[in-house]
Amino acid sequence: MFTKEEYKERVKRTKEQMAIDGIEVLLITNPSNMNYLTGYNAWSFYVHQMVVVLPDEEEPRWIGRKQDANAAKETTWLQHQHILFYNDDYIQSPILHPMDAIARVLDKMGKGNRRIGVEMENYYFTAKSLKQLERGLPNAVFLDATLLINYLRMVKSDKEITMMKKAAMIAGQAMEKAVEAIKPGRRENDAVADIYHAQISGTASFGGDYPAIVPLLPAGKRTSSPHITWSDRAYQKNDTVIVELAGCYQRYHAPLARTVNLGSPTDKVKNLAEVVVEGLNEALHAVKPGLTCEEIEEVWRKSIAKYGFLKDSRIGYSVGLSYPPDWGEHTASIRAGDKTILRPNMTFHMIPGIWFDSYGVEISETFQVTETGCAALTDFPRKLFVK
Amino acid sequence: MFTKEEYKERVKRTKEQMAIDGIEVLLITNPSNMNYLTGYNAWSFYVHQMVVVLPDEEEPRWIGRKQDANAAKETTWLQHQHILFYNDDYIQSPILHPMDAIARVLDKMGKGNRRIGVEMENYYFTAKSLKQLERGLPNAVFLDATLLINYLRMVKSDKEITMMKKAAMIAGQAMEKAVEAIKPGRRENDAVADIYHAQISGTASFGGDYPAIVPLLPAGKRTSSPHITWSDRAYQKNDTVIVELAGCYQRYHAPLARTVNLGSPTDKVKNLAEVVVEGLNEALHAVKPGLTCEEIEEVWRKSIAKYGFLKDSRIGYSVGLSYPPDWGEHTASIRAGDKTILRPNMTFHMIPGIWFDSYGVEISETFQVTETGCAALTDFPRKLFVK
Structure with a gap:
């Protein structure tokens, strides 16, 4: 390799x-x-x-x-x-x-x-x-x-970045398949079967490898539990579905999360999604070499505080080469107290999920720290999907 | 559950x-x-x-x-x-x-x-x-x-056996898909994508869960390495391909392995497959409550010794409820020295793979110990598949 x-x-x-x-x-x-x-x-x-x-x-x-x-x-x-x-x-x-x-x-x-x-x-x-x-x-x-x-x-070589970009292409395709596959009346496991097919098929020029975590897509009330796996229940009209998955190329990962609403979202879900997207955008915009992980988290924290939200868990972590059961590198986390200094070619999954007792929203990006800021590895609409 | x-x-x-x-x-x-x-x-x-x-x-x-x-x-x-x-x-x-x-x-x-x-x-x-x-x-x-x-x-309840039988139905379907998907010119990862789709879709009446191990299907020279995962290389005419996979239903597993040859097998592969099938049949036939794991292994050992073969690794293990990275229960192994006494409703994966430096064959069954003998959980032709 x-x-x-x-x-x-x-x-x-x-x-x-x-x-x-x-x-x-x-x-x-x-x-x-x-x-x-x-x-x-x-x-x-x-x-x-x-x-x-x-x-x-x-x-x-x-x-x-x-x-x-x-x-x-x-x-x-x-x-x-x-x-x-x-x-x-x-x-x-x-x-x-x-x-x-x-x-x-x-x-x-x-x-x-x-x-x-x-x-x-x-x-x-x-x-x-x-x-x-x-x-x-x-x-x-x-x-x-x-x-x-x-x-x-933590700091990837250019070859490693190339591999993560391939993983990100697979992630984008798999997420596209997920948004398409999740619909009222269809079983959760059938949507996952389609997602897996996209993850492993990869593209015409390169195949996909197995991600270190299975697709996670809690629906309805289970969106309050980010790590619950699928069942064979059929999706219902008005379900909110959180999808977290990764593309994997030769053990390199690019994770991605989006939230899909079947039918018009409630005001609570709609509002929460807007807050998450704005916070994510502001935090990504703030990334540049020389800053620390906790400084990036602070930007997020202030952004959501404007709307009265507080998240008491980390919003991201270093990511790359991995095996089950986790695709994170277990080094830097984007959270208060983490003084890791960002350097070019570090790669993170920024996943600012917010979960309440009966609903939750996740919208994430995997990004590369560049010489001047950061670049998201996928180019997938950063929004709540309404079907 | x-x-x-x-x-x-x-x-x-x-x-x-x-x-x-x-x-x-x-x-x-x-x-x-x-x-x-x-x-x-x-x-x-x-x-x-x-x-x-x-x-x-x-x-x-x-x-x-x-x-x-x-x-x-x-x-x-x-x-x-x-x-x-x-x-x-x-x-x-x-x-x-x-x-x-x-x-x-x-x-x-x-x-x-x-x-x-x-x-x-x-x-x-x-x-x-x-x-x-x-x-x-x-x-x-x-x-x-x-x-x-x-x-x-180790000893399953009747409800657990029912769940393993559902897992076995999924395993059979996934293996059928595998035999169909593996063909010259097709990439390994595309075959795996089809297998995963079958594993997770399950049947019309129940969905599949994620198996604790990914499908393993080393091809060609790599059949000498049972745990190597797939690549995006295209299958070649004359490849021997070992397929080991499991069906999984609500965390209960039924593993299954078969070997597929693309085109006429060499005499070595054909002969080895015959020896493995005969040894597997004899060992399964010997299973009954009251015997020990090592007594079952001995039947296998004597069977293959007739043809001059020796296998220096275990030929099976207790199986059931599991999470990654392994579907085995880590208790009894079917091997010399294991004095575990077989009891009704114990379940094992008997996988007598034999690997040489440049080729290998695996043909396996998951079985339930019954009151009088054993019952294989899947009904899939026990042979080398030639395409």
Whole structure:
């Protein structure tokens, strides 16, 4: 996907950060970070696997399940001697744990007494993973390196931006399909089937990849619950439907949310949508390199306060390369207290949803910070859709 | 989805097991287990959430993110006073961790000095989650309760079997669509788009839910790597394509795998498919209550040994209710050394895939253990498809 040079550059920056943090061995278990350093790409993250970065080795090592080693050979830039595996009896076993085997590999490499960085806050590094490593390598010191690579990923290369723009094209198409598919009498799952078809078909010149989150489209009273998934209930006249989805191209994401009203919206929904669009526009307009995330949130907060609204949750987050269950990068959030300084080629999903107990509205944009401001990646009408 | 009585019965069995294991407070973070006890169902497991089971309370408590509390009210049988939340500034924050807030809640409930069971080996309970709980509740003792609920889930109720049969109907339809969609000149992603459409549309009388794993369909040389996902390459004449997918109905899964050959298969592929089908048939034929998982695996092993084949990985696992990234239940595996005794209404995915460096074959069945043997949940031709 990327040139060997781009991967090597990423590994070089990783080692620089390891030196700053005093980390002698880095164990990367977040699949997005594994992909970022090596290109590794397979749905194998449901078993234990990792990429090992050592200061004195140019190429990282991959360690995973035996039957996934061929996927590592196929998708990474690593020499085959750097692809190591453990046997299948370690898989979901009540007796054996893959980290026991991995601890032995690290010990054999002479790394058993080092300062080892692990991603403590990561879906694919369980509490037990740490316990087993600590047991297997009693002379090592374990340090939390959770966001080390995530922060390196925040500023995208031009190639990465190109990939996110492709993802955004898919997002726009899928949203167009969603607005078309949602109508009274049609079941929610049938609308989702159409959306998925658009997400995966992609365009004539490139195909779509699976987004890290399924399409979320709560309807009616359920618009108060942004993460409820679809049912097979048929849409009713007057339903408000929130659609949040992403286009995904080779693991890069461009999320997008819009709200659709079947029939004339109530004054409350109409008013809320106008407030959200105005706040979103003003916040996007404010984005420029050098400002902080909290300064952007403040623009939003003041904008909606004019109309008496208050939102007590973040309005966006850094986005890009990802695997389920989340497409966010878990670094910067656009919220009060976040002092991350915006820099060109950072990418965010700004999603200022507002939910009340019986209704809600979401209208969002994924944007790239440019040299002078920002550019939304999709060009989809920024409004409440009324059908 | 289920009656209040069925949920209460599940909670009752949970408490019985807690008493046996000496657990005074049980913190359930595996979303499948949260659903099993309460019905909770939303794509919110990418942030920290849990269900708390206490021996002296009939109803568990749900604790999660504020904006997901409405989803808990909507999807669970719990009284609203048992739905607790933490604020949004705990979300993906470099300073605050949701387990700090949760530790305070538990402490306030007077549970700070108890024997607390947590699911140490679970995607949604990170190494840091445990550290923060230990820090917040220094007088508690933390015990590993990883598979406590998973084991209770192994024997399905009749209602659960009905749901898995609906999932199996969807799986059959999706596989039919797959066999039709895979053809020379068509892109892999376009075939997946059709498969997804069938998975989510479901049938005229019930809709499909999202499976915990995306369709996996490695082609050509990539059949040696079972977990590689699709690309936008066009299928070539003579490609062998392995298709592994599931139907999903209200979070219950019925996985199914078949292999498709575009044009006449090589002798190697044809022979391997025959060996796999014969071994699968013999192993399924052997299933009956009272036997162990390893005895079933032995039947398979002997069957393929006749032809000189050896498979060094498990040939199946318990399956049912699940969330990404895996549809397996992580309890019993059909492999040497697994002494789990088969009981009626257990359900397994038997997937005896064999992969070599340049080709592979998978043909699988999801089956229910019956009073006298087993019943495959789908009725799809058990063979290599040649197109």
